[in-house]
Amino acid sequence: MLKRTRSLVCICLAAALSTPTTYANSLDLPDIGTAAGGTLTIDQELIFGDAYMRMLRASSPIVNDPVINAYIDSLGHRLVANANDVKTPFHFFMIRDRNINAFAFFGGYVALHSGLFLHARTESELASVVAHEIAHVTQRHLARSMEEQARRSPATMAALAAGLLLSIASPQAGMAAITAATAGNMQSQINYTRSNEKEADRFGIATLAKAGFEVQAMPRFFGRLADQYRYASKPPPMLLTHPLPEDRITDSRARAQAYPPMRIMPSIDYHLTRARIVARYANIDGQAAMSWFERTQKKASPDIAASFDYGRALVHLDNKRLSEAEPLLTKLLQQDPGNPFYLDAMSDLYIEKKEPQKAVDMLTNALKRNPQNTVLTINYANALLEANKFEDAVRLLQRYTHDYPEDINGWHLLAKGNHDLGINDEELAARxxxxxxxxxxxxxxxLYTEASKIADLGSLQQARYDARIDQLMIQRDRFMALQ
Structure with a gap:
């Protein structure tokens, strides 16, 4: 794992090399047991993961961008579909942070920092990081490590779990809590963590190959980062928690060479996502973003030229230079009329031009061709609201939030729609x-209690609010018990 939100420090891999044939035909894994099953059940891991994620939403700059979320989710689940031992659902999300980093935790949650996209030059390089994190989850490394700590200290699993939970909201406090609970043999913990990293690397590169990515991307990305920050006085967090010594890079390179070389065309969706991150989530101004597009395009394949025009269009759009954004987006849509990246941006442009009905019409046609697309659906709902078609928007958003209850975008729009309709109780419920x-x-x-008081006495609406209050109280009590 590239960064742990807990005291288990990721130490460098020091594995002895095997022959190329061994890499290709067998994972050749160390025998570190499967005792995690006796420590935490999958259901318990899901409970912890849900709790961690809720805390992260409250404390971290999570990017709730439907376009980026759709891409990350698609990439992640392509890898999950080719991973071994998948026992939980997976959830992928991005944190706005220029540091190169990624981490995973209970319940199949995988976080990617926006800075990772700035340094991963290809989709396969990004996929190599995600595949490594997926392996940490599927092999239940966190549960195994907790068990190992419990064996070497008087700490209970509850104390360890509480420290882990605390470490996400307050890393220093959490690490102190875990340290106090696990004052044991640190060398043994380090060795155990090395075994986890070895296993995650091996499973990760096998997943890359099965999913059709370029396996050479893993050692190439690792090697470039190691060279770039070899003499840095302040390396990125990833390299502080996950060092890249030469033997680890050599090991991954040998494994990659066991697979036949593949020529993979550049992924336009990856480069569109990368351009969107540079334009909106890299913490740089529009001029700096434009300079990045110009410099990078000079060295890039012509196959991804559209991504740079897309990035420029977003910078123009965000700086209200609509007359400069529109011809770029019009050209892109002519080349690829159903592309959700372009449709999303053009929808925003129409709304900025005070022409929301054009966005509604455009998205209506797009949804006929791609009715299940979440990016188009959430944009359509927003366009309906901007066109003052509040009832249509609310009906759509009621279905959307039912299908995607963890998407905050849907709840925000539903609250707005009910506010515009003057339905106060439903607005409170969405909030x-x-x-x-x-x-x-x-x-x-x-807020649900207030909604219940507003609803008609004895109505189905009031009964729904009261039932939801009961559910939330149970969830709250379970959450507090983890601490």
Missing amino acids: AEILALQANWNKAIQ
Whole structure:
């Protein structure tokens, strides 16, 4: 794992090399046992993962961008479909942070920092990081490490879990809690973590190959990062928690060479996502973003030229230079009329031009061709609201939030739609769901209580609110018990 939100420090891999034939035909894994099953059940891991994620939503700059989320989700699940031992659902998300980093935790949650996209030059390089994180989850390394700590200290699993939970909200406090609970043999813990890293690398590169990515991307990315930051006084967090010594790079290179070389065309979706991140989530101004597009395009394949025009269009759009954004987006849509990246941006442009009905018409046609696309659906709902078609928007968003209850975008738009319609109780209920997703249980319960008081006495609506209050109280109590 590239970064741990806990005290288990990722130490460098020091594995002895095997022959290329061994790499290709067998994972050749160390025997580190499967005792994690006796420590935490899968259901317990899901509970912990849900709790961690709620805390992260409240404390970290998570990017709730439907276009980026759709891409990350697609990439992640392509890898999951080719991974071994998948026992949990997976959830992929991005944190706005220029540091190169990624981490995974209980329940199949995998976080990618926006800075990772700035340094991964190809989709396969990004996939190599994601595949490594997936392996940490599928092989239940966190549960195994907790068990190892418990064996070497008087700490209970509850104390360890509480420290892990605390470490996400307050890393220093969490690490102190875990250290106090696990004052044991640190060398043994380091060795155990090395075994986890060895296993994650091996499973990760096998997953890359099965999913059709370029396996050479893993050692190439590792090697470039090691060279770039070899003499840096302040290396990125990834290299502090996950060092890249030469033997680890050599090991991954040997494994990659066991697979036949593949020529993979550049992924336009990856480069469109990368351009969107540079334009909106790299913490640089529009001029700096434009300079990045110009420099990078000079060295890039002509196959991804559209991604640079897309990035430029976003910079123009975000700086209200609509007359410069529109011809770029028009050209891109003519080349690829159903592309959700372009449709999303053009929808925003129409809304900025105070022409939301054009966005509604465009997205109506796009959804006929791709009715299940979440990017188009959430944009359509937003366009309906901007066109003052509040009832249509609310009906759509009620279905959307039912299907995607963890998407905060849907709840925000539903709250807005009900506000515009003057339906106060439903607005309160939607706002309560956002608070619950951020572990703000008491405030969520308060808003639902207010909604229940507004609803007609004895109505189905009031009964629904009251039932949801009961559910939230159970969730709150379970959440607090973890601490």
